[in-house]
Amino acid sequence: xxxxxxxxxxxxxxxxxxxxxxxxxxxxxxxxxxxxxxxxxxxxxxxxxxxxxxxxxxxxxxxxxxxxxxxxxxxxxxxxxxxxxxxxxxxxxxxxxxxxxxxxxxxxxxxxxxxxxxxxxxxxxxxxxxxxxxxxxxxxxxxxxxxxxxxxxxxxxxxxxxxxxxxxxxxxxxxxxxxxxxxxxxxxxxxxxxxxxxxxxxxxxxxxxxxxxxxxxxxxxxxxxxxxxxxxxxxxxxxxxxxxxxxxxxxxxxxxxxxxxxxxxxxxxxxxxxxxxxxxxxxxxxxxxxxxxxxxxxxxxxxxxxxxxxxxxxxxxxxxxxxxxxxxxxxxxxxxxxxxxxxxxxxxxxxxxxxxxxxxxxxxxxxxxxxxxxxxxxxxxxxxxxxxxxxxxxxxxxxxxxxxxxxxxx
Numbered sequence: 001x002x003x004x005x006x007x008x009x010x011x012x013x014x015x016x017x018x019x020x021x022x023x024x025x026x027x028x029x030x031x032x033x034x035x036x037x038x039x040x041x042x043x044x045x046x047x048x049x050x051x052x053x054x055x056x057x058x059x060x061x062x063x064x065x066x067x068x069x070x071x072x073x074x075x076x077x078x079x080x081x082x083x084x085x086x087x088x089x090x091x092x093x094x095x096x097x098x099x100x101x102x103x104x105x106x107x108x109x110x111x112x113x114x115x116x117x118x119x120x121x122x123x124x125x126x127x128x129x130x131x132x133x134x135x136x137x138x139x140x141x142x143x144x145x146x147x148x149x150x151x152x153x154x155x156x157x158x159x160x161x162x163x164x165x166x167x168x169x170x171x172x173x174x175x176x177x178x179x180x181x182x183x184x185x186x187x188x189x190x191x192x193x194x195x196x197x198x199x200x201x202x203x204x205x206x207x208x209x210x211x212x213x214x215x216x217x218x219x220x221x222x223x224x225x226x227x228x229x230x231x232x233x234x235x236x237x238x239x240x241x242x243x244x245x246x247x248x249x250x251x252x253x254x255x256x257x258x259x260x261x262x263x264x265x266x267x268x269x270x271x272x273x274x275x276x277x278x279x280x281x282x283x284x285x286x287x288x289x290x291x292x293x294x295x296x297x298x299x300x301x302x303x304x305x306x307x308x309x310x311x312x313x314x315x316x317x318x319x320x321x322x323x324x325x326x327x328x329x330x331x332x333x334x335x336x337x338x339x340x341x342x343x344x345x346x347x348x349x350x351x352x353x354x355x356x357x358x359x360x361x362x363x364x365x366x367x368x369x370x371x372x373x374x375x376x377x378x379x380x381x382x383x384x385x386x387x388x389x390x391x392x393x394x395x396x397x398x399x400x401x402x403x404x405x406x407x408x409x410x
Contacts, residue, residue, distance in 0.1 A: 007037035034058025085236035
């Protein structure tokens with residue numbers, strides 16, 4: 001029997017994967033932190049390791065480096081769970097010797113099992129083989145098939161039905177837990193806002209991060225894509241704030257607060273099966289400075305959001321006249337027509353009366369903030385900004401537009 005070591009600090013996620021892998025015939029051990037994980041690698045000698053990168057005591061990357069430093073485990077397959085937005089950490093994981101990196105927010109147990117099969121074979125030692133271009137899901141054998149056995153297609157369908165039932169049951173349990181989860185997140189946010197010292201703030205940020213980290217994995221397992229995508233981004237923002245406390249500002253705290261409020265909205269309105277498709281968003285970025293445009297575009301790309309960029313506000317207005325956009329980012333200080341004027345004009349267009357507009361500017365005085373609201377803006381973010389903060393803001397507005405009922409222009 002092939003042995004798998006699962007190193008995952010969330011007990012619920014660990015239990016789900018252990019149960020699914022056990023049903024598939026693998027022998028599974030679980031470690032809930034990096035230190036215990038390292039000890040079990042040496043004692044248990046697994047055929048493969050499934051590893052969360054964000055672990056207490058020893059991080060996933062450091063743990064992998066220590067595993068690879070042991071001659072006995074140089075070639076042991078290590079399948080990594082990552083946060084979608086922590087690209088630098090994922091790169092470090094590859095360099096440390098990861099065999100495969102999976103996004104925790106988007107990965108299902110079936111996909112993990114398929115990766116395990118393709119990496120170390122099935123539980124009885126055979127290698128999983130799939131047609132070209134398809135994920136390996138079943139093992140092949142040279143033995144003749146029993147005529148009375150179900151056809152391969154029927155077995156696949158049965159497996160699919162079982163997975164669907166499992167996911168549906170998991171989703172129900174997860175949804176039932178959401179009110180308590182939201183209450184905990186809001187209590188932690190309140191503690192963060194009231195914290196009167198850096199140590200107190202960091203303690204609250206870390207605990208909030210830990211809770212969101214668990215939410216990301218659980219929502220992904222339950223197939224609730226909007227919640228997992230939003231939680232994934234908030235997790236990355238909180239990690240940035242914890243590692244760089246100087247970035248805990250009024251702006252970033254507002255962003256954390258608004259994103260947690262939006263999670264509450266998703267908990268209430270974003271759990272239906274027909275709300276899980278994430279359609280591409282159409283975003284317009286208007287800024288006369290090339291470097292600023294590139295920075296906004298880069299931040300949006302971290303959230304896998306594509307955008308159209310324009311430096312001339314007059315050209316931008318023509319685009320807005322002829323096209324619908326899900327979100328608009330505007331600089332304020334631009335030649336010919338400033339951002340406030342452009343925002344006022346776009347609000348007169350039937351298709352953009354309700355389009356979210358976020359000002360991104362170095363003008364942070366009270367008058368500029370007041371003008372951003374009076375001209376019809378929805379939000380304000382100051383330059384220089386954290387990339388992940390802007391990505392979180394963008395996701396809040398884009399996902400809200402996807403989940404809210406379609407509204408007809410006034």
